[in-house]
Amino acid sequence: MSLVNTHRSCAPIRSLSPASSSISRCAHTSSADHVTCGTPIWIGKGITCICFKRKGTFERVCINLTPVQEDRLRRLKQRMKVYFDGSRIDHQEALRALWYAAYPDQELQALVSDQWKEMGWQGRDPSTDFRGAGFISLENLLFFAKTFSTSFQRLLRKQGGKPAVWEYPFAVAGVNITFMLMQMLDLDVSKPRTFIRSVFLQMLSENEWAFDLLYCVAFVVMDKQWLERNATYMEFNDVLKSTRAQLEKELLMEDVLRIEDMPSYNLLLTLDYRWRTKGRI
Structure with missing residues (x-):
């Protein structure tokens, strides 16, 4: 730069x-x-x-903005405006797809079921947890599950070591990460106010799935910081803030031109830190 x-x-x-x-x-x-x-x-x-x-x-x-950036930013904003609607068939199918991506060998009894608590939703009906970030938060979880299935499964099932004393609710954490990224990237305003947003738009012009990829990176960064802090549920917001700070730091690195260039992207490819973290083996 x-x-x-x-x-x-x-x-x-x-x-x-x-x-x-x-x-x-x-x-x-x-x-x-x-x-x-x-x-x-x-x-x-x-x-x-x-x-x-x-x-x-x-x-x-x-x-x-270049024409490509304008078009991709417009489409991303459109995704952000879609609320989860339990009466829509495509939204129901996306929710089912998430379940079977998470638990391929376990039959889903119903879209409203106690089974959802196993994934980390607050109640029997996961649709009530999407209010904070909308349908895009479900899309982000589904993208993570399908694109980095091994990492997704390890975080979901807390594999690679003994569970922490306090574990965060996986699915609800994912919704909060989506909302945090929308705020960090300043995507809900018409005029850019942060340099981070400008950097991200350049990445978006290179890859229209840049937001979804950044979501996956954010999830593993959050998980790593949770373990290092030995955090409790009451400290979740603090962990989310430190996750945001780490992402902002990496996005502004001179040699980071794509999401894949971020140092923390490598955490998606290997989650060995869950084996090495003190107190989890």
């Missing part, structure tokens, strides 16, 4: 590959308090320019 002086502002530019040395400047020269980007200059397929007032922190970000 490079910082280019543009009079009263700076323009940090993230290249799409380590070999790239392309740098562009924002065209504005205004000294007004509310500066905006000038004519965008595209760098490869990535972000054109990001401007902010230099006061030691990223306070104001304005971004010109």
Whole structure:
């Protein structure tokens, strides 16, 4: 990442590959308090320019999106707006698909059943737990189960060691992670307010499943921090905050250009930390 002086502002530019040395400047020269980007200059397929007032922190970000970024952000926002509706056949089928992805050899008795508590839902009807994050939180869980099935099963069943004294409810934790990511990435506003969002949009242009992949990374980071803290259920929000801080730190690393470049992505490929963590063997 490079910082280019543009009079009263700076323009940090993230290249799409380590070999790239392309740098562009924002065209504005205004000294007004509310500066905006000038004519965008595209760098490869990535972000054109990001401007902010230099006061030691990223306070104001304005971004010109590429057509790909605009389209994928629009579709992601549409997913976020869908509430879980137990009367919709496709939502019912998605819920059943999650059950059989989690417990392929166990018959689901009904969509409202005590069986769901085994997965970590608060009651017999999991639909009541989707209110915080909507249908996308179910999609995230299903994506995790199908894309990284081994990691999903190990976290769900707490495999690889003895259970902690206090274990978090798996499914409810997943819904909370979805909501945390939506807040962290500033996806519920029309104008970007954080540099993290700008970085994520570049990743989204490279992979339309970037949000779902980041969700999977967030889940294993949260699990690892839970074990390291030997946390209790009352500390769940603190663990979630530290998880967010770790994700933000990794997303801003200079050599992280895709979700797969994040150091914690490797946790999805091997969950050996569950074997090594003190007190779980």
